[in-house]
Amino acid sequence: MRRALxxxxxxxxxAATIAVGAVPAHADRFRDDQWFLGYLDLAKAHAISQGEGxxxxxxxxxxxxxxxxxxxxxxxxxxxxxxxxxxxxxDLDGHGTGMAGLIAAHGHGSGAxxxxxxxxxxxxxxxxxxxxxxxxxxAIVKGIDEAVTRKIKxxxxxxxAFSAVPDDLIDAxxxxxxxxxxxxxxxGNAPEDFVVTAPARYPGAVAVGxxxxxxAHMTSSVSGPELVLSAPGADITSASKINKxxxxxxxxxxxxxxxxxxxxxxxxxxxxxYPTLTGDEVLERLTRTAVDKGPKGQDRDxxxxxxxxxxxxxAPAASPSAAPTDGSVATFGASExxxxxxxxxxxxxxxxxxxxALIVLGGVAVVIARTVRR
Numbered sequence: 384m385r386r387a388l389x390x391x392x393x394x395x396x397x398a399a400t401i402a403v404g405a406v407p408a409h410a411d412r413f414r415d416d417q418w419f420l421g422y423l424d425l426a427k428a429h430a431i432s433q434g435e436g437x438x439x440x441x442x443x444x445x446x447x448x449x450x451x452x453x454x455x456x457x458x459x460x461x462x463x464x465x466x467x468x469x470x471x472x473x474d475l476d477g478h479g480t481g482m483a484g485l486i487a488a489h490g491h492g493s494g495a496x497x498x499x500x501x502x503x504x505x506x507x508x509x510x511x512x513x514x515x516x517x518x519x520x521x522a523i524v525k526g527i528d529e530a531v532t533r534k535i536k537x538x539x540x541x542x543x544a545f546s547a548v549p550d551d552l553i554d555a556x557x558x559x560x561x562x563x564x565x566x567x568x569x570x571g572n573a574p575e576d577f578v579v580t581a582p583a584r585y586p587g588a589v590a591v592g593x594x595x596x597x598x599a600h601m602t603s604s605v606s607g608p609e610l611v612l613s614a615p616g617a618d619i620t621s622a623s624k625i626n627k628x629x630x631x632x633x634x635x636x637x638x639x640x641x642x643x644x645x646x647x648x649x650x651x652x653x654x655x656x657y658p659t660l661t662g663d664e665v666l667e668r669l670t671r672t673a674v675d676k677g678p679k680g681q682d683r684d685x686x687x688x689x690x691x692x693x694x695x696x697x698a699p700a701a702s703p704s705a706a707p708t709d710g711s712v713a714t715f716g717a718s719e720x721x722x723x724x725x726x727x728x729x730x731x732x733x734x735x736x737x738x739x740a741l742i743v744l745g746g747v748a749v750v751i752a753r754t755v756r757r
Contacts, residue, residue: 521552
């Protein structure tokens with residue numbers, strides 16, 4: 384069925400509501416607005432790890448490498464847009480810079496600007512679109528493969544390829560997991576999405592949902608059995624594109640986009656603290672220490688729970704005898720996970736519509752036949 388639905392994917396950002404505006408880069412206004420810093424107790428986490436020595440690939444709209452809150456933390460990357468040839472620097476949309484900022488922003492001056500979850504980590508920008516909504520599923524495939532080729536262990540994808548997507552995207556996620564990478568991907572936002580979108584829904588991906596300021600599941604965050612982790616996603620302030628006439632910009636957005644970047648940043652903290660861990664071991668630590676919400680264990684709204692950086696950094700190593708045996712993504716590789724990807728991000732909707740249409744058409748045909756007989 385997947386081959387029959389190999390149409391080009393439409394790319395959309397996984398942020399629900401974003402307000403972007405030119406603002407002066409002064410004081411602590413933006414840092415104070417980052418409520419998730421306190422919610423995740425990142426000051427305590429940063430006393431243990433700040434992500435040093437870890438690189439995170441951000442597949443998005445590019446990154447403003449010289450934003451004052453990111454300057455020095457953005458490596459030369461690649462462009463996978465048609466024509467390519469660039470280094471991923473520069474961001475016409477601002478979305479990619481926002482996600483990079485949530486992962487690795489270091490602020491500027493004395494406590495000014497925004498701070499990321501892993502302020503000493505590096506960002507490898509993979510620009511797959513010049514602005515929100517441009518691109519296709521093949522661009523994400525190329526982006527994932529570029530990161531794997533460079534042995535980058537954490538890939539953050541805050542965009543979704545929904546409707547029909549290439550089998551190549553499914554295979555790319557599997558290749559990344561087989562190479563020991565963790566692919567964090569946004570689960571999508573209602574009402575535009577109604578099932579976990581691609582690539583988050585594919586075997587081996589770490590599908591991330593969003594919670595609000597109280598740690599409750601955001602109603603706009605798409606739920607599903609594929610969900611693995613949750614992270615703050617409501618009213619999240621971060622960096623944005625630089626407007627030469629207006630100066631440095633920041634943005635505030637809500638959705639599974641920022642939640643995904645924050646979860647990827649927590650993984651960077653853990654891998655920096657424990658550099659010899661495998662990808663499965665890092666993910667096991669993240670899921671085991673997540674703050675369990677909803678029904679006990681993994682559930683459709685929260686996955687295994689909300690990321691807890693301090694617990695993930697300080698918890699004892701997992702006992703081999705305590706390893707889960709339920710086939711969860713926390714301990715199993717991509718090839719061992721159940722394949723739930725039989726039609727892309729709109730799998731259930733497409734199937735329901737097709738079946739419904741067939742039933743209706745069948746009924747019409749019967750009525751017509753009976754009419755003719757009369």
